Amino acid sequence: QVQLVESGGGLVQPGGSLRLSCTTSGFTFMNYYMTWLRQTPGKGLERVSHISYNSRVTYYADSVAGRFTISRDNAKSTLYLQMDSLNSNDTALYYCARVRGSPTRTTFEYDYLGQGTQVTVSS
Numbered sequence: 001q002v003q004l005v006e007s008g009g010g011l012v013q014p015g016g017s018l019r020l021s022c023t024t025s026g027f028t029f030m031n032y033y034m035t036w037l038r039q040t041p042g043k044g045l046e047r048v049s050h051i052s053y054n055s056r057v058t059y060y061a062d063s064v065a066g067r068f069t070i071s072r073d074n075a076k077s078t079l080y081l082q083m084d085s086l087n088s089n090d091t092a093l094y095y096c097a098r099v100r101g102s103p104t105r106t107t108f109e110y111d112y113l114g115q116g117t118q119v120t121v122s123s
Contacts, residue, residue: 002026002112004096009117016086016121022079022096022114029077030054033099035110036070036081038092038119045095049081050103059105063089086121093118 008020020036035050049070050059058070069082079096094117097110 002098004098004112004114006094006096006114006117009094009119011120011122012086013123014087014121017082017084018086018119020081020083020094020096020117020119022081024077024079024096024098027098029072030074033101033103034072034079035097035099035103035108036079037095037097037110037113038090039095039116040092046092047108048094050099050108051079052102059103083119086119088121091119091121 003025004022006020006022008018012018030053033050033052036048037045038048039045048061048064049068051070051072055072067085071080096114098112100109100111
């Protein structure tokens with residue numbers, strides 16, 4: 001079955017960095033766009049970033065552009081999110097998800113979601 005397992009979250013001070021990983025299994029990773037989503041209390045899921053099969057196409061939400069970098073290793077079936085210059089607004093539960101089809105800047109759908117990893121930015 002499809003499995004997505006996030007790791008790498010934790011407590012970090014403002015201005016710090018974290019690298020999230022998402023190890024996957026149960027499907028052919030290289031055939032899918034992948035995405036990072038995040039959720040804060042009282043808010044819905046926010047798309048943070050997505051990446052195409054071959055890493056040639058990436059998307060970033062305006063709130064993280066220039067600070068976060070998405071990448072993937074198809075040989076390891078693993079998705080990454082490098083997060084730099086973190087601030088309190090980045091505090092959230094971060095999920096990786098498998099994208100259904102080819103997303104655009106305004107539309108996307110996902111069909112499988114991991115269990116999430118908590119990122120807390122606080123001094």
